[in-house]
Amino acid sequence: MARVDQTGDWESRYAPGLSEFESLALSAYARLPENFRTLTVSDLIIEVEDFPSDEIFEDMGLETPFDLLGLFEGRGLSERFTIETGEMPNRIRLYRRPILDYWAENEETLGDIITHVLIHEIGHHFGLSDADMERIEAAAE
Numbered sequence: 001m002a003r004v005d006q007t008g009d010w011e012s013r014y015a016p017g018l019s020e021f022e023s024l025a026l027s028a029y030a031r032l033p034e035n036f037r038t039l040t041v042s043d044l045i046i047e048v049e050d051f052p053s054d055e056i057f058e059d060m061g062l063e064t065p066f067d068l069l070g071l072f073e074g075r076g077l078s079e080r081f082t083i084e085t086g087e088m089p090n091r092i093r094l095y096r097r098p099i100l101d102y103w104a105e106n107e108e109t110l111g112d113i114i115t116h117v118l119i120h121e122i123g124h125h126f127g128l129s130d131a132d133m134e135r136i137e138a139a140a141e
Helices: 018-030 034-040 054-059 096-105 110-125 130-140
Strands: 045-049 070-073 091-095
Touching: 018 045, 018 091, 018 096, 018 110, 034 110, 070 110, 091 096, 091 110, 096 110, 110 130
Parallel strands: 045 091
Antiparallel strands: 070 091
16 A cells, blocks of 8 residues: 655644744734624734743643643723723733644644634633634634
């Protein structure tokens, strides 16, 4: 039985670095439905880091740095009507290495995983159900 080369162009590819990963995340965010993106208030910052900081690691009681794929930090809908000074913009942190590890172990595209993490970080922060988030993911495809 002959074997067929299925490597495509993977032989010369590297895992995406922080800047490529950020571009993937910004592209995924831009494809989300407009009404969902408005939940983040305004000027959402998407940051990509290799792993959660030591402070986040300890605050969340993680067992390993691979346990957290992303984190939303900011103000929810119920907090919008209070006046705060010196307020920071809403932020999503995506953790590149844990996401790449998840990607290597599952049969999903990297873009789909990043989209899923973005939707869930925003959705859980605003109290959306898993069914709501599944509908949003379907609309983003």
